[in-house]
Amino acid sequence: MLLFDKSLSQFEWIAYDKIDEIMDRMNAVNGMNCFQKQPSELLLPEEAVYQKPSIEMLKKDIIMRNRTQLLHIRNMAHRNALLFSYLFQRLFDFEEPGLTYILLHNAADITGGRSMINGSGIYFDQDKYYPHWYKNFFNKTISLFGPYAWRADDFYDAFNWKHEWTNQTIQEEDSGAGRNHQYTSRYNRRNEWYSKWLPDQTRNDQGRGKPVHTVQLLLADRMYKLRDVPQNFEFYGPPHPEDPQGPTLWTRPYFDCGRSxxxxxxxxxxxxxxxxxxxxxxxxxxxxxxxxxxxxxxFLMTDINQCIEVGQTSAQTNDPQSKQPNLFAGTDKCKPTTRCEPLFGFGFRRGGYQCLCQPGFRYPPYQDGPFKGYVIEKATKEEYQNNFDCIKVE
Structure with missing residues (x-):
């Protein structure tokens, strides 16, 4: 099933642009043919996602309202990294979180994120996970361990009598179990995230070089009996927000082949x-x-910005994660007498903007407020030429 009816715009007078190009690439891949596609066909350009949130960008740039979902995803990944880094270093082997805890934690991430989160997982590197249920072994690891949860398609579920995708079904698995689940391999078609931090080539430095984090906790001697004084604990974790690389990295948009x-x-x-x-x-x-x-x-729920950036863009800041240009800039249809402003909640589709009058111009008497982009994109050539203009103030 295609994501869009056709890759070209509604009318032939609208020129083929970057949005059409990305639509063509997305329509060419589906769950039936993704395993036959080349790895490059399962990736989209990094510039397709504009203004990826980071700490450095939050200090200097204005965060548009349609970037809050990406900011929430970034915060959840950072929080999970801090949490599990603390748990694995603080707790003894048999007290560490196991498979059930991690799977329930991943499911809670998805249900707590409403419809914005597609999946959440914890992936261990090759032979780096010490399972606490191996009680008869000493200092043993398992080859791969990757608890992962994602929103499943329940269209054909027996209990879904409406046969409509409810977006409320979660499927979970250990991505490292079974054959053909080598997510550390460069031939894997859905591990765009693996090479961002793994494998770690850190030398034996006793922790030097890894950032130290401090957490203050109020512990309990028993149930309902808290101690009077909180304690401070130090542990090693992901990079600090002040570090140039930052605590989180973003992948390119990719097709989650074989799962969602x-x-x-x-x-x-x-x-x-x-x-x-x-x-x-x-x-x-x-x-x-x-x-x-x-x-x-x-990716389809991520808003795109069709407007041309005015002034200092994120590509001109010092943030290394926000220096990618906007792939869809300039695809709006605002006329010279108007200026473009992006709108929130349209996702990956045309028309997520409005055209406001430039200084010294006013709207026609019949126009109530700005010209909406989704109306302009549906106009014929004659309608576009004779409308959507502001009148000069005399």
């Missing part, structure tokens, strides 16, 4: 723990990125 079968974007943050664990030879141990926390968002 959607075009998604991922925010990735590293989980830090000591490796190897049980040894008396301390010079062999070091703090490394042993896993990554990954959260996904549906």
């Amino acid at each position: 079968d959607k075009w998604i974007i991922s925010s990735v943050s590293p989980i830090v723990d000591i490796y190897p664990r049980h040894t008396e030879y301390r010079h062999l141990q070091s703090m490394r990125n042993l896993a990554v926390a990954v959260t996904h968002i549906d």
Whole structure:
């Protein structure tokens, strides 16, 4: 099933542009043929996602309202990385979170994020996870471990008598279990996030080089019996927000082949723990990125900005994660007497903007407020030429 009826615009007078090009590439891939496609065909340009949120950008740039979903995804990946870094370093082996805890945690991420979050997962590097249920073994790891949860298509579910996608069904699996689940391989078609932080080539530096975080907790001796004084705990975790690289990295939009079968974007943050664990030879141990926390968002739900940026753009700031240009800039249909302003909530489709009058111009008497982009995009050539203009103030 195609995502769009046709890649070209509604009328032939509208020239073929970048939006049509991306639509063509998205329509060419689906859940049936994605395994036969080349890896490059399952990726979209990095510039297709504009103004990716980061700490450095929050300090200097104006965050548009339609970027709040991306900001929420970024915060969840960062939070999960901090949480699991603390748990793995603080708790003893048999007290650490296991498969059930992580799967329930991933499901809670999705249900708490309403419809904006497509998936959430924790992926460990090759032979880096110490399962606490291996009680008869010592210092043993399992090859791959990647608990992952995502929104499943319940269109044909027996209990869904309306046969409408409810967006409320969650499917979970261990992405490292079974055959053909080598998510660390460069031939994997859905691991765009893996190479962002893994594998970690940190030398045996006893933790030097990994950022130190401090958390203040009020512990309890037993149920309903809290201690009087809170305690401070230090642990190693993802980079600080002040670091040039930042605590989270973004992937390019890619097709989640074989799972949700959607075009998604991922925010990735590293989980830090000591490796190897049980040894008396301390010079062999070091703090490394042993896993990554990954959260996904549906690319079709991400708003695009068709307006041309005026003034200092995010590409001119010092933030390395926000220097990508806007791929869809200039695809609006605002006339010279008007200026373009993006709107919120349109997702990946045309018309998510409005045209306001330039200084020294006013709207025609019959026009109530700005010209809406979704109306302009549906106009014929004659309607476009004779309308959507502001009148000069005499």
